[in-house]
Amino acid sequence: MLVVGRKPGEYIMIDDRIKVKVVKSEDGHLRLAIDAPREVPIVRGELLEAQQKV
Template structure:
């Protein structure tokens, strides 16, 4: 893991085509701008966790529901 300190207006570059810039600092919150190709998926970490949890729930089938389906 790389840890860097950036000020407002500064940024970092990942590879040849992803740039992350600090746009605004406000009361412990940071606003970032991410410039990346459209084929690069960008999700907030908490949203990704919600999606993963929902997918796990959708994949789970109770034994009772399964027995009803095969009858």
């Protein structure tokens, strides 16, 4: 697992296809913008965990 620190406006690239950008960070809350091809599924962690419990 890679752990990086980013400030609002900064981003990371994954495999030259997926861009994860910090759009807002305040009071312990973080907002991310994810730009990825349509064929790449993006699922929130709590939904994935709920699906795995069934």
